[in-house]
Amino acid sequence: MSNKLNQSMSLAKPDAQDLSAKQKIALAIGFTGCFILVLALFNTDFSNKSLFLTLSIALIAVGTIIFSNDAYLNTSKGIKNDGIWFKSISSKGVVGWLIGVLLTLFYIVLYFYPKYLGLTSNGESNTGLIALFDPLSDLLSSRPASQWFVYGTLYTVAILIFGYKFMLKYRNNRHEKLRTISVMFFQLAFAFLIPELMYRLNSDLPYYDLKSIWPLNYYNFERYRINQFIDAGDVGLGLLIFGIASILIITPILTYKYGKRWYCSWVCGCGALAETAGDPYRQLSDKRQIAWKIERWVVHSVLVFVVLMTTAVIYTYLGNDASKYWLTRKVFLLLVSTLLSLVFILTMIFKRKELGKDARYGAIGYFVIIITLIGLHYFSTDTKLFLFKSETLRTTYAFLIGSIFSGVIGTGFYPIFGSRVWCRFGCPMAAILGFQQRLFSKFRITTNGGQCISCGNCSTYCEMGIDVRAYAQKGENIVRSSCVGCGICSAVCPRGVLKLENGSMKGRINPTEILLGNDVNLMDLVNQK
Amino acid sequence: MEHIVIIGNGISGVTAARHIRKLSNKKITIISAESDYFFSRTALMYVYMGHMKFEHTKPYEDWFWEKNRIDLKKGFVETIDTDTKTLHFSDGEKLDYDTLIIATGSKPNKFGWKGQDLKGVQGLYSKQDLENLELYAPNNKTCKRAVIVGGGLIGIELAEMLNSRNIPVTFLVRESSFWNGVLPDGESDMINRHIKNHHIDLRLSSNLKEIISDENGKVKSIIIEETNEEINCDFVGLTAGVSPNIDFIKHSDIETNEGVLVNRFLETNIPNVYAIGDCAEQREAIGNRKSIEAVWYTGRMMGEVLAQTICGHKMTYNPGHWFNSAKFFDIEYQTYGWVHGTKGKPDYEAHVHWKHDDDTKCITIAFNKNTNQFLGINTLGIRMRHEVFDRLLTEKRDIGYVINHLSEANFDPEFYKHYEQDIQNAYKNQLQIV
Numbered sequence: 001m002s003n004k005l006n007q008s009m010s011l012a013k014p015d016a017q018d019l020s021a022k023q024k025i026a027l028a029i030g031f032t033g034c035f036i037l038v039l040a041l042f043n044t045d046f047s048n049k050s051l052f053l054t055l056s057i058a059l060i061a062v063g064t065i066i067f068s069n070d071a072y073l074n075t076s077k078g079i080k081n082d083g084i085w086f087k088s089i090s091s092k093g094v095v096g097w098l099i100g101v102l103l104t105l106f107y108i109v110l111y112f113y114p115k116y117l118g119l120t121s122n123g124e125s126n127t128g129l130i131a132l133f134d135p136l137s138d139l140l141s142s143r144p145a146s147q148w149f150v151y152g153t154l155y156t157v158a159i160l161i162f163g164y165k166f167m168l169k170y171r172n173n174r175h176e177k178l179r180t181i182s183v184m185f186f187q188l189a190f191a192f193l194i195p196e197l198m199y200r201l202n203s204d205l206p207y208y209d210l211k212s213i214w215p216l217n218y219y220n221f222e223r224y225r226i227n228q229f230i231d232a233g234d235v236g237l238g239l240l241i242f243g244i245a246s247i248l249i250i251t252p253i254l255t256y257k258y259g260k261r262w263y264c265s266w267v268c269g270c271g272a273l274a275e276t277a278g279d280p281y282r283q284l285s286d287k288r289q290i291a292w293k294i295e296r297w298v299v300h301s302v303l304v305f306v307v308l309m310t311t312a313v314i315y316t317y318l319g320n321d322a323s324k325y326w327l328t329r330k331v332f333l334l335l336v337s338t339l340l341s342l343v344f345i346l347t348m349i350f351k352r353k354e355l356g357k358d359a360r361y362g363a364i365g366y367f368v369i370i371i372t373l374i375g376l377h378y379f380s381t382d383t384k385l386f387l388f389k390s391e392t393l394r395t396t397y398a399f400l401i402g403s404i405f406s407g408v409i410g411t412g413f414y415p416i417f418g419s420r421v422w423c424r425f426g427c428p429m430a431a432i433l434g435f436q437q438r439l440f441s442k443f444r445i446t447t448n449g450g451q452c453i454s455c456g457n458c459s460t461y462c463e464m465g466i467d468v469r470a471y472a473q474k475g476e477n478i479v480r481s482s483c484v485g486c487g488i489c490s491a492v493c494p495r496g497v498l499k500l501e502n503g504s505m506k507g508r509i510n511p512t513e514i515l516l517g518n519d520v521n522l523m524d525l526v527n528q529k
Numbered sequence: 530m531e532h533i534v535i536i537g538n539g540i541s542g543v544t545a546a547r548h549i550r551k552l553s554n555k556k557i558t559i560i561s562a563e564s565d566y567f568f569s570r571t572a573l574m575y576v577y578m579g580h581m582k583f584e585h586t587k588p589y590e591d592w593f594w595e596k597n598r599i600d601l602k603k604g605f606v607e608t609i610d611t612d613t614k615t616l617h618f619s620d621g622e623k624l625d626y627d628t629l630i631i632a633t634g635s636k637p638n639k640f641g642w643k644g645q646d647l648k649g650v651q652g653l654y655s656k657q658d659l660e661n662l663e664l665y666a667p668n669n670k671t672c673k674r675a676v677i678v679g680g681g682l683i684g685i686e687l688a689e690m691l692n693s694r695n696i697p698v699t700f701l702v703r704e705s706s707f708w709n710g711v712l713p714d715g716e717s718d719m720i721n722r723h724i725k726n727h728h729i730d731l732r733l734s735s736n737l738k739e740i741i742s743d744e745n746g747k748v749k750s751i752i753i754e755e756t757n758e759e760i761n762c763d764f765v766g767l768t769a770g771v772s773p774n775i776d777f778i779k780h781s782d783i784e785t786n787e788g789v790l791v792n793r794f795l796e797t798n799i800p801n802v803y804a805i806g807d808c809a810e811q812r813e814a815i816g817n818r819k820s821i822e823a824v825w826y827t828g829r830m831m832g833e834v835l836a837q838t839i840c841g842h843k844m845t846y847n848p849g850h851w852f853n854s855a856k857f858f859d860i861e862y863q864t865y866g867w868v869h870g871t872k873g874k875p876d877y878e879a880h881v882h883w884k885h886d887d888d889t890k891c892i893t894i895a896f897n898k899n900t901n902q903f904l905g906i907n908t909l910g911i912r913m914r915h916e917v918f919d920r921l922l923t924e925k926r927d928i929g930y931v932i933n934h935l936s937e938a939n940f941d942p943e944f945y946k947h948y949e950q951d952i953q954n955a956y957k958n959q960l961q962i963v
Contacts, residue, residue: 518848
């Protein structure tokens, strides 16, 4: 099915979007690299694993680089979206669906059947694909690979090679290039190398990607990790404090100054993959108003869920005896309730008007949490919360949100729902940052007076499904909690209408009756009301 | 209940309808023969280029109209009877109105060239034009070469579109340099080079003599007036401007010239009949503006103002300082205030011109050489803030002030290189020469 307005009747193939000879060669090189991985998956016993692993990754990288160079470097600098909606891969065609299904299956195997990737139990040595990655894991942290190491390596490679492609595609745009260098750096250093090297230095430390902040990193405060942190001495304690400070201090300050983009588009690993490997799919996000409504309910429900789950998990491993340790169950619940109440009260005092109808939903969410917390205290035993175990709550969250939502749907469905499905509908971190961005941040996307021509490039290429045009054509700033500040709406605008800015809080939200350019008597307009 | 009927579902008519709905409970009907729903005409090029699907060009979802009680009617109005306040459709249907808004937009100009109605010869304005383009120029096998006649904004967009499908393009421009009736020479020259860099066969000072047909009534080639050269082609784009789309009104009592004549209240000679957008012609031009303005935002502004008038708050159409924008392949263009090309330049107007070495960015600032008052700015490849220049023009600042405050107006994305210092240096150097 072509997505064009009108299918051509010509016998010749209507789309002049064929691959060049160089691009075909590049694909052959890249797929050869992938094929080595497939062979390993089917337990081909490579005599020299280091060599074949290196070869595989090198071939994939070289293929992507040649392809990107040929696709972008032969043309002038500028927006390169020609034929996006004619290509099968980027318009939900056969290739798109094929990639979607393969990715989804990969995630299912990764999360639930790692033995098919070659993971063994009882200390036996790895087989299959995981065994192929043993030499690299050994080099970094002197231990055999796991399915997560394989995933982490492939994830990092994907961000690096597609990051390169992205930078060529947007090489006219310095903002996009810097942002991409940033996500590539954070993925390579913080998510991939540092945790492995940390393990090498101190194997007591839990695996810790420093940029992965609770609640994205929903398991950060679980009992086994807390034990590991504490057992690891000062360094461990420092990391634990950093983990708490990340969400309570660092995040609010940076989000106030720059909006949530400092995290979602410059640091976060999920964002990094979406912006690089996911870039060809950004236009597939659902722009309908109904999608926005669903988004708000789902993402905030996940946030409520993760707050309750984490509180319950911590609650169960705390004691009741204040003489042993100051942080008892009672104190902990009080702390959480106080923090939440403070946020709620401050918001209601200062931002009630801005919230409008949403304030009601916010209040509902808040009361659900508080009442549950109170209930927690009176109706729970040592292991059970209400009727079910906190462990059940934890595993349910890990399964539904941690695996199914963020992995299988979030990434597996890139070619179907667009690249930021997880960030938009599922990520509790995005919900917190978004709440702050909407209400307490200097960030906004400014629209340029009356210059908008309502073409819709901005809305089409918004990966978060924001109808940017709806604001731009009214001359209103875009202040939306979901905006990750990737800057692509501004990049693709043919009329220079959009600019990401950090400015004063005053006049940040600016509904306009009449756009700039129309010199009507504004006092008349006001008096008439 | 008063029934407001709007002919035309473009930006003008739709803006009027939306604002009337905001201000009142009147019954509103929008008539269009072109499309079921409002879409953004300016985005048609992106549909052909594969950047967007047609759905994406619709600024409002389909449920919007019913929710806001705006009736949409598909049909072609053939005649207007202003005595009985009745519209007659081509299929024989009739519709009564109390208030009529004519917002029928433009149609591409055809200057009586021989062969101008052949198959594969067309303008680029409507959804139907896009469908025909897809038919006659889907790729470079069916369309081995395309010729574009007319070096304006639509012409260069059409060149970019065809180029995106690797169709070789010959671009006939009447003027000696691209759009130099509007752009100063430095800018126009830069765009000439940019066009050629995209492998467009740009022919300056070239007029179309005739279009030659093959045996099936389809275009086969064209002949250039000046050289009598024959160029084989499968598609001819006529982009020599647009004119009001008002043929069906000519037989009515509504007074027309080139467009439907209106006063500053956008009223025609017939009570309760208004005209807005591209098809309206001001009886007296406003400031330096043309009496017919086929620009997106003027259509929108007329819609905003007329809604006020119709809802009992009579208001004149009073456009502020001139501004506009366009994009020439990869180079964005913005203009605020008046900067004239060599042709129409008043005696008192002088320019400061700066161009970057990479040949994709330049700026021209116009000022009154007697009073030093800032008159306007053209920017290519650098984004500027509308609000700032609107204010500078209102405050009647002098050129020196504007040059020193350019950084306030910069609207380029964060981390972009700034050129204010270079521009200030260029200003100082050029002043010394003067």
